Amino acid sequence: MVYAGEKEVRELLGVYFIMGSANCLKNPIEVLEDAIKGGITLFQFREKGAEALHGDEKKELAKSLQDICRKHHIPFIVNDDIELAIELDADGVHIGQDDESASKVRRRLGSNKLIGVSAHNVAQAKQAIIDGADYIGVGPIYPTVTKLDTEPVQGSTVIQSILRENIHIPIVGIGGITEKNAGDVIRFGADGVSVITAISHAPFPEKAAKKLASAVKIGH
Numbered sequence: 001m002v003y004a005g006e007k008e009v010r011e012l013l014g015v016y017f018i019m020g021s022a023n024c025l026k027n028p029i030e031v032l033e034d035a036i037k038g039g040i041t042l043f044q045f046r047e048k049g050a051e052a053l054h055g056d057e058k059k060e061l062a063k064s065l066q067d068i069c070r071k072h073h074i075p076f077i078v079n080d081d082i083e084l085a086i087e088l089d090a091d092g093v094h095i096g097q098d099d100e101s102a103s104k105v106r107r108r109l110g111s112n113k114l115i116g117v118s119a120h121n122v123a124q125a126k127q128a129i130i131d132g133a134d135y136i137g138v139g140p141i142y143p144t145v146t147k148l149d150t151e152p153v154q155g156s157t158v159i160q161s162i163l164r165e166n167i168h169i170p171i172v173g174i175g176g177i178t179e180k181n182a183g184d185v186i187r188f189g190a191d192g193v194s195v196i197t198a199i200s201h202a203p204f205p206e207k208a209a210k211k212l213a214s215a216v217k218i219g220h
């Protein structure tokens with residue numbers, strides 16, 4: 001998939017669903033299919049944590065989820081695992097400050113893949129641009145129980161300081177985002193919201209994704 005540019009990336013970030021097998025209360029394939037029906041715009045495969053799959057099992061799940069994404073024209077992003085992303089010809093990767101450097105990843109993936117970088121302050125946002133990132137993930141905006149090793153909760157502060165400095169890069173908020181606060185995250189200045197629990201733990205993931213999509217639309 002080749003990305004036309006920044007406007008398209010901002011639109012793709014709208015409702016960015018992140019999931020691995022450990023996050024799901026039911027079959028991840030069903031969860032993803034429901035989330036797509038509900039209107040997610042981007043998907044990240046994040047197979048992480050004590051219960052996560054490894055090796056061939058991880059790859060097989062990734063391929064099944066990628067097939068569903070392809071069928072519905074939803075870009076498929078891989079978290080952390082650059083080798084897997086290259087092997088599957090994924091649409092992109094998301095990396096954090098402790099992962100492989102974004103500039104190296106850009107050189108490895110070439111110019112037509114989407115690269116997201118986690119940024120926790122203005123300096124990291126500026127560096128992400130220099131390194132060739134297409135978007136930054138900023139968070140945790142609210143308290144989250146999904147990731148234990150996070151930076152302190154930021155609320156609106158980091159997004160607003162990035163915007164105040166006129167740093168120009170698509171931004172997605174992450175951490176503790178629900179249908180109730182998603183609109184606020186957009187009003188802080190984010191282009192979209194990324195969620196794990198709000199969709200993967202919802203009794204009806206399709207409904208949850210629909211409500212998030214509508215909150216994001218209203219927030220804009």
Ligand SMILES: Cc1ncc(COP(=O)(O)OP(=O)(O)O)c(N)n1
Pocket residue numbers: 016018044046048079080094095096097098099116117118136137138147172174194
């Ligand atoms: C969209 C998005 N934003 C931030 C993150 C977090 O990445 P990272 O800091 O590398 O932490 P892990 O997800 O790897 O535990 C993300 N995955 N996606």
Ligand SMILES: Cc1ncsc1CCOP(=O)(O)O
Pocket residue numbers: 139140143144145146147150174175176177194195196197198
């Ligand atoms: C991966 C990640 N990075 C910062 S917070 C977070 C977890 C977000 O999960 P949830 O939407 O369940 O709070």
Ligand SMILES: [Mg+2]
Pocket residue numbers: 079080094095096099
């Ligand atoms: Mg990471």
